[in-house]
Amino acid sequence: MDRSANMRAIRSKGTHPELVVRSLVHKLGYRFRLHGKALPGKPDLVFPSRNKVIFVHGCFWHQHLNCKRAHKPKSNVAYWGSKLKRNRERDKRHLRALGRMKFGSLVIWECQTQNIAVLRKQVQKFLGRAVT
Numbered sequence: 001m002d003r004s005a006n007m008r009a010i011r012s013k014g015t016h017p018e019l020v021v022r023s024l025v026h027k028l029g030y031r032f033r034l035h036g037k038a039l040p041g042k043p044d045l046v047f048p049s050r051n052k053v054i055f056v057h058g059c060f061w062h063q064h065l066n067c068k069r070a071h072k073p074k075s076n077v078a079y080w081g082s083k084l085k086r087n088r089e090r091d092k093r094h095l096r097a098l099g100r101m102k103f104g105s106l107v108i109w110e111c112q113t114q115n116i117a118v119l120r121k122q123v124q125k126f127l128g129r130a131v132t
């Protein structure tokens with residue numbers, strides 16, 4: 001596999017954590033919309049009545065700090081360095097813009113979707129009680 005094909009494979013696998021989060025949040029009884037296209041950064045899950053959004057971020061693409069999944073490729077160091085830095089800066093801009101719009105944001109990292117019990121607590125703490 002060449003480098004770009006390899007990177008595409010990593011990226012497409014990145015959709016799985018989003019499904020984990022979506023199904024958990026759904027099971028907990030929260031109502032949400034997908035991909036808020038009108039909002040900065042197109043958050044993965046949008047909770048319109050709560051003014052809250054959740055992003056599910058791949059550790060590599062969004063450069064999860066101190067995460068071993070975020071290790072940078074050894075080849076094309078300059079290219080990846082600046083590309084991944086831009087990704088991080090873009091994410092920060094989006095979070096700030098959402099804050100100005102009075103939206104609360106939660107970033108769930110790919111590696112955090114491994115432990116559902118912890119993830120559940122994190123989601124419930126962020127969203128508050130589900131209306132059932």
Ligand SMILES: [Zn+2]
Pocket residue numbers: 059064067068069070109110111112
């Ligand atoms: Zn991570």
